[in-house]
Amino acid sequence: xxxxxxxxxxxxxxxxxxxxxxxxxxxxxxxxxxxxxxxxxxxxxxxxxxxxxxxxxxxxxxxxxxxxxxxxxxxxxxxxxxxxxxxxxxxxxxxxxxxxxxxxxxxxxxxxxxxxxxxxxxxxxxxxxxxxxxxxxxxxxxxxxxxxxxxxxxxxxxxxxxxxxxxxxxxxxxxxxxxxxxxxxxxxxxxxxxxxxxxxxxxxxxxxxxxxxxxxxxxxxxxxxxxxxxxxxxxxxxxxxxxxxxxxxxxxxxxxxxxxxxxxxxxxxxxxxxxxxxxxxxxxxxxxxxxxxxxxxxxxxxxxxxxxxxxxxxxxxxxxxxxxxxxxxxxxxxxx
Numbered sequence: 001x002x003x004x005x006x007x008x009x010x011x012x013x014x015x016x017x018x019x020x021x022x023x024x025x026x027x028x029x030x031x032x033x034x035x036x037x038x039x040x041x042x043x044x045x046x047x048x049x050x051x052x053x054x055x056x057x058x059x060x061x062x063x064x065x066x067x068x069x070x071x072x073x074x075x076x077x078x079x080x081x082x083x084x085x086x087x088x089x090x091x092x093x094x095x096x097x098x099x100x101x102x103x104x105x106x107x108x109x110x111x112x113x114x115x116x117x118x119x120x121x122x123x124x125x126x127x128x129x130x131x132x133x134x135x136x137x138x139x140x141x142x143x144x145x146x147x148x149x150x151x152x153x154x155x156x157x158x159x160x161x162x163x164x165x166x167x168x169x170x171x172x173x174x175x176x177x178x179x180x181x182x183x184x185x186x187x188x189x190x191x192x193x194x195x196x197x198x199x200x201x202x203x204x205x206x207x208x209x210x211x212x213x214x215x216x217x218x219x220x221x222x223x224x225x226x227x228x229x230x231x232x233x234x235x236x237x238x239x240x241x242x243x244x245x246x247x248x249x250x251x252x253x254x255x256x257x258x259x260x261x262x263x264x265x266x267x268x269x270x271x272x273x274x275x276x277x278x279x280x281x282x283x284x285x286x287x288x289x290x291x292x293x294x295x296x297x298x299x300x301x302x303x304x305x306x307x308x309x310x311x312x313x314x315x316x317x318x319x320x321x322x323x324x325x326x327x328x329x330x331x332x333x334x335x336x
Contacts, residue, residue, distance in 0.1 A: 005034045006041030008058050012096065017046055017055070019095045024088045024102055026050050037110055037220065045105060052105040054084065058098045060240065063152035065089050065101050068239040070150050071142075075212070079141045082106060082235050106235025108223030115219070115261050127231040128224055129266040133273030135222075135233045136250055140211040144244040147210040157244070164245055165205055168296060169198055175299040179319065182306040190320040197291055204288040205246075213245035215297075218253045248286060252297035256326055268330075283331055291327045298323050 002011035018029040027050030035043045040060070046053045059065050072087040084103035091099050109117055111128075120128070147164035148157050160167035176194060179186040214221075216238055223235040251271060258267035275283065302319060305311040313322065 003032070005032060005044040008041035009044060012044070016095055020055065020090065020100060020102060021046070021048050021053075023090050023092075023095075026053065026102065037112065046102070053102050054105050055100055055102055057096055057100040063150075064240050065091075065099055066152040067150045067242065068101070071212070071239045071242045075139065075142055079138050081135065081138045082233060084235065084237050103237075106223050106237070108225035108234040111219035111222050111224060113218055113220040113257050115263065124226075124231060125263070125266055126269050128233070129269040130273045131224065131231055131233045132219075132222070132254065133270040133275075135236060136217060136270075136274055139214065139217075139236070139250075140247050142212040144210045147243070147245050149243045164210070165202060168245075168292070172198065172295050172299055175303040176319075179299070179303045179306045185306060185317070186302075186319045190318060193320055194295060197295070201289050201292050204285045205292075206285060208246055210244040211247040213243050213247075213249050214239065215241035215243070215250070215300075216253065217250040218257055246293070248289070249293045249296070251290075252293040255294070255329070256297060256301075259326065287329055287331045290329050294323070294326045298326055 002013040004011045012032070014029055014032075017032055021027060021029055027048035030047045030049060032047070032055075033045040035041075035045060035054075042058060043054050043056050046055045056065070066089070069087045069089050072083045072085055075081050075083045076085040084106060086103070088102045089099070090101070093099060111117060115125075144157065146157075146159040147167075148159040150156075151158045172194065173191075176186060176191050180188075180191065214236075221236060221238045222233050224231055225234040226232075227234075251274070254270060255264075255267050258264055258270075275286075278286075302322065
């Protein structure tokens, strides 16, 4: 008997789960449970007599799981971040018809991007925001001599050419041009405006140490648990989009999510924790360069929405009108 656990994973039998567990000596299969949270349906909970696991399957790209494994292993080695280790990758497709991963299920409440999880008080949420800022600092203890991405074919990291900022700008402009090709909501004057902002802000890109850049650092990719009376992030996962880049880039998605949920106070709680020890000059320069990171992060959403027609906001808004609210960060709240 087979059960459909998600549209992406399709139908999976108990025997297939057992075969996967056998590959890594993870015990006798007891049950599997669908995971309703998440956009793509790649994951399913698996319980055996040896423990609780997550099976992750049907990679988006042939490099996805290989990249995730490399970064999970590096984070485990160089940081104290709570990653799903060991990340057990099986590239043999004979069981399911696709590669899969088995990893230990991490304890805690699976947070949501719309903050709908019940039972959390305002004090709880502020403690969690502090823990998120601390977690980002911990993740960024993983550094690299240069900015770049993992190349699974070459099994090495490849640097951005000619440098990080030029690659970052290239991606921003490419997403703008793609968006403009779908409809009239990304007009030429909006693209010119972005180019002007990029040129104006580039001067504030200080020399920086390339750090772990998740790109999808957000509540929905975390679990949290109250331990000894204090909320902590007990798990961080979904590393498909990881690279080495500018450390502040991973603040952008959190800013957007907390803004969209009318909880910017939580973002400022998070970033205050993250910026502990930074002086006012550093903070002022962060404020000036922040739009660069927001352009990139929001364009990932904007381009997808224009291509798919699945925007959940006012569909008559032009890009400049839509993104304006995401570009302003208040320095006084960072240095409180």
